[in-house]
Amino acid sequence: MPLTVLLVDDEPLVRAGLRAILDAQPDIEVVGEAADGAAVIPLVRRLRPDVVAMDVRMPLLDGIEATRAVLRTVPEPPRILVVTTFENDEYVYEALRAGADGFLLKRARPEEIVHAVRLVAEGGSLLFPASVRRLVDTYGAERGNPAARAALERARLTEREAEVLRLMARGLSNAEIAARLVVGAETVKSHVSAVLAKLGARDRTQAVIAAYESGFVAPE
Amino acid sequence: MPLTVLLVDDEPLVRAGLRAILDAQPDIEVVGEAADGAAVIPLVRRLRPDVVAMDVRMPLLDGIEATRAVLRTVPEPPRILVVTTFENDEYVYEALRAGADGFLLKRARPEEIVHAVRLVAEGGSLLFPASVRRLVDTYGAERGNPAARAALERARLTEREAEVLRLMARGLSNAEIAARLVVGAETVKSHVSAVLAKLGARDRTQAVIAAYESGFVAPE
DNA sequence: GATCGTCTCCCCCGCGCGGGGGAGGTCCGG
DNA sequence: CCGGACCTCCCCCGCGCGGGGGAGACGATC
Numbered sequence: 001m002p003l004t005v006l007l008v009d010d011e012p013l014v015r016a017g018l019r020a021i022l023d024a025q026p027d028i029e030v031v032g033e034a035a036d037g038a039a040v041i042p043l044v045r046r047l048r049p050d051v052v053a054m055d056v057r058m059p060l061l062d063g064i065e066a067t068r069a070v071l072r073t074v075p076e077p078p079r080i081l082v083v084t085t086f087e088n089d090e091y092v093y094e095a096l097r098a099g100a101d102g103f104l105l106k107r108a109r110p111e112e113i114v115h116a117v118r119l120v121a122e123g124g125s126l127l128f129p130a131s132v133r134r135l136v137d138t139y140g141a142e143r144g145n146p147a148a149r150a151a152l153e154r155a156r157l158t159e160r161e162a163e164v165l166r167l168m169a170r171g172l173s174n175a176e177i178a179a180r181l182v183v184g185a186e187t188v189k190s191h192v193s194a195v196l197a198k199l200g201a202r203d204r205t206q207a208v209i210a211a212y213e214s215g216f217v218a219p220e
Numbered sequence: 221m222p223l224t225v226l227l228v229d230d231e232p233l234v235r236a237g238l239r240a241i242l243d244a245q246p247d248i249e250v251v252g253e254a255a256d257g258a259a260v261i262p263l264v265r266r267l268r269p270d271v272v273a274m275d276v277r278m279p280l281l282d283g284i285e286a287t288r289a290v291l292r293t294v295p296e297p298p299r300i301l302v303v304t305t306f307e308n309d310e311y312v313y314e315a316l317r318a319g320a321d322g323f324l325l326k327r328a329r330p331e332e333i334v335h336a337v338r339l340v341a342e343g344g345s346l347l348f349p350a351s352v353r354r355l356v357d358t359y360g361a362e363r364g365n366p367a368a369r370a371a372l373e374r375a376r377l378t379e380r381e382a383e384v385l386r387l388m389a390r391g392l393s394n395a396e397i398a399a400r401l402v403v404g405a406e407t408v409k410s411h412v413s414a415v416l417a418k419l420g421a422r423d424r425t426q427a428v429i430a431a432y433e434s435g436f437v438a439p440e
Numbered sequence: 441g442a443t444c445g446t447c448t449c450c451c452c453c454g455c456g457c458g459g460g461g462g463a464g465g466t467c468c469g470g
Numbered sequence: 471c472c473g474g475a476c477c478t479c480c481c482c483c484g485c486g487c488g489g490g491g492g493a494g495a496c497g498a499t500c
Contacts, residue, residue: 158445158446158447159446160446160447161446168425169429170429171421171422171423171425171426171429173422173423173486173487174486174487175486183447183448183449184448184449184450185449186448186449186450186451187447187448187449189449189487189488190447190448190449191447192487192488193488193489196488201391202391202393202488203391203393203456203487203488204425204487204488205388205391205424205425205428206391208425208428208429209389209390209391209428212432378475378476378477379476380476380477393456393457394456394457395456403477403478403479404478404479404480405479406478406479406480406481407477407478407479409457409458409479410477410478410479411477411478412457412458413458413459416458422458423457423458423486424457424458
């Protein structure tokens with residue numbers, strides 16, 4: 001079965017763009033659209049999409065409130081991908097705190113958009129992409145970085161994966177982690193790959209950064 | 221001229237071992253020994269060693285006080301490498317705060333010992349080796365991690381190197397850093413290598429960890 | 441009993457990374 | 471005027487890393 005997506009944005013142009021990009025994927029299907037947050041709940045209930053691509057700035061009900069409403073009222077809610085124009089959008093920050101699973105810049109390349117949708121659908125959290133980093137930079141001054149922390153928590157690492165990430169964050173190589181955990185090197189590679197995928201990280205360095213930013217590991 | 225070292229340890233066995241290992245290097249010369257901290261100052265004044273390999277736990281004057289005394293009273297003081305038996309030695313922590321440039325576990329392999337001496341002599345800070353990481357783990361609960369911060373500050377990165385490290389800590393690849401700084405990829409490699417050497421890091425991940433641990437970059 | 445998630449290990453492959461050299465340029469200070 | 475520090479770029483080389491697959495074993499859940 002295909003990965004179903006509901007688009008929520010007040011601009012038809014944006015919805016059309018997203019639909020064009022996503023529907024071009026054989027395994028992704030846009031099952032509905034909404035122009036404001038108020039229309040989201042009934043649509044989600046009826047269409048039961050896997051992912052909701054939600055604009056933050058919308059009339060009537062913004063993306064933050066809409067996210068909260070969906071997560072509060074719908075059983076087994078969809079994954080929510082927040083869509084925004086600006087990387088320094090404080091609404092995005094709020095949306096992540098409200099329970100969104102990741103976010104996406106409108107100017108992202110089509111492949112990135114597709115990737116983001118797939119990632120959140122699979123349970124990942126898009127914690128790392130450059131856009132998120134900038135967000136973290138901006139709001140990094142606040143304690144504990146709830147957005148990053150929430151995103152990482154929602155990444156739902158398995159126990160083993162969390163263990164591997166902790167060791168990565170101590171600077172260990174795959175071989176060293178394997179020795180420490182008394183498993184094969186190939187096994188560690190599997191776990192590391194899983195961690196990178198779930199965190200939306202490109203390499204172990206980015207994963208470690210995410211670990212620090214989220215408070216998963218603490219420097220102090 | 222060779223790299224000159226002064227050994228300070230109350231156990232003759234340890235001094236003999238260090239001397240054997242270090243004197244085996246063509247470019248390193250052990251120019252003197254002391255059995256306790258009280259004897260260090262005059263010896264340093266007379267021998268003007270490049271590096272002092274200093275035990276922390278000693279009678280009369282321990283390594284911390286000796287370190288402070290040397291740094292306070294000797295103009296152009298030598299680099300101080302703290303030698304210890306235990307990785308969780310709170311004295312080592314104090315010594316780093318007192319101004320020591322790095323530390324060394326007695327059980328380290330000869331190559332590591334030689335490497336450590338060369339590194340601090342060249343202005344590096346041995347911020348990262350596994351032993352230090354464990355230290356950081358242990359005393360990591362204290363704010364700002366003064367030991368790590370002090371060590372990194374003393375690593376004396378050039379402006380460019382610091383810039384590169386900051387970008388590394390944002391998850392950028394060498395190619396991305398090159399694009400950002402508008403220089404060649406080979407140039408970035410040079411800077412990255414310099415950073416790794418000065419921090420005693422094995423790879424960029426460890427360097428980024430050091431950056432976080434030291435407060436050079438802040439997650440919050 | 442069947443299914444799913446997790447952990448484990450295996451293959452192949454390409455590329456980025458880091459180490460080892462070296463070398464030219466500027467600019468500053470002795 | 472001549473080092474020395476710094477930034478820049480170049481070469482070669484090996485290996486670790488990460489992506490792409492797949493597969494078997496186990497326990498929990500349905």
